[in-house]
Amino acid sequence: MIRAQHSLQSYNTFGIDARARWFSEIETPDALQALLKQHPDRPLFVLGGGSNLLLTRDLDQWVLHNRISGKSIVREEANNVVVRIGGGENWHETVLWSLQQGYGGLENLSLIPGTAGAAPIQNIGAYGVELSEVFERLEAIDLQTGERLEFTAEEAAFGYRDSLFKRALKGKIFITHIHLKLTRQKHACNTSYGALKNTLEEWGIHAPAPADISRAVIHIRQSKLPDPAELGNSGSFFKNPVIDKVQFESLRQQYPQVPGYPMSDAQVKVPAGWLIEQAGWKGKRVGSVGTYPKQALVLVNYGGAKGEAVWALARQIMADVKQQFSIDLQPEVNVL
Ligand SMILES: Cc1cc2nc3c(=O)[nH]c(=O)nc-3n(C[C@H](O)[C@H](O)[C@H](O)COP(=O)(O)OP(=O)(O)OC[C@H]3O[C@@H](n4cnc5c(N)ncnc54)[C@H](O)[C@@H]3O)c2cc1C
Secondary structure (H helix, E strand, O other): OOEEEEEOHHHOOOOOOOEEEEEEEEOOHHHHHHHHHHOOOOOEEEEOOOOOEEOOOOEEEEEEEEOOOOEEEEEEOOOEEEEEEEOOOEHHHHHHHHHHOOOEOOHHHOOOOOEOOOOOOOOOEEOOEEHHHOEEEEEEEEOOOOOEEEEEHHHHOOEOOEOHHHOOOOOOEEEEEEEEEEEOOOOOOOOOOHHHHHHHHHOOOOOOOHHHHHHHHHHHHHHHOOOOOOOEEEEEOEOOOEEEHHHHHHHHHHOOOOOOEEOOOOEEEOOHHHHHHHOOOOOOEEOOEEEEOOEEEEEEEOOOOOHHHHHHHHHHHHHHHHHHHOOOOOEOOEEO
């Protein structure tokens, strides 16, 4: 079914009231192929959970909302299992399902909002783990030709919050299923992230199972990130900038407490939240928008904000950080 002038307010976690010129729920790859055949040449936009989007205008496009469901086992090996997940499945529920089956690999990615189909696009990551570490391949449909496509992990060209699907293939494909290689035993638990390690220690857990890590991640996230159901937001609004070591050293001379995480011999990642806080924006509110008091990297809609207001705030923050530190912040969120 195609709906016209459909409100997207409940389809984006910022809670911005924008409209889609046309809107359809896609429940199977066959249904999508049939729709594309019947209505060629319409401008298209694929929507998952709307948790990485800022809508600054109505969309003069046909919004295809991914509702493809299903979780199945493709292959079992001695220590591993490969699962196939429908792109419209909720990501966090997928993580919980995998833990219930006794599988490891997704625990650090607990409580990230959105759909499984969108997870490869920015190579979701949290608490020391990225999707690329468990990703095997994905199935997609070419939005222009309707053809079925597959991409391996190598072809996906994953990077930090980045992939082929965020670049050359942006807006060109509809991801219908993802295949993930998880552990059945000999789980490779990653507790390298400071806050995670500390929480597990406080709980007296010294040899954590994947489910323990998931519980700790959920606990940390709930204590520092706003729940979109209560306060509109899109998680981290900006990527953490990666700067060259020379620039980092000169920054450190001026700000000895600047945090930095080496990415290579020549590059250092600086937390965008720290830069925004130093620029005086932490917890500031401008009308109905602002930065979250506990985490400056998260921009929030206090209610009734327009997307333009959020974007104006973001641009002001970017300008101030640039002026103070000569560092360009890049939005992690897709701004439309
Ligand atoms: C509170 C909060 C916390 C967050 N924490 C994290 C975090 O820790 N780590 C992290 O990496 N991200 C985080 N995010 C960002 C977000 O959850 C992820 O980027 C998520 O993968 C987006 O999924 P989605 O289904 O909501 O995508 P959407 O917002 O619907 O879409 C995002 C982009 O992907 C495209 N797209 C969506 N689905 C498909 C598909 N099936 N095929 C092709 N294109 C598609 C859209 O066109 C759009 O360009 C957070 C967001 C929030 C609100």
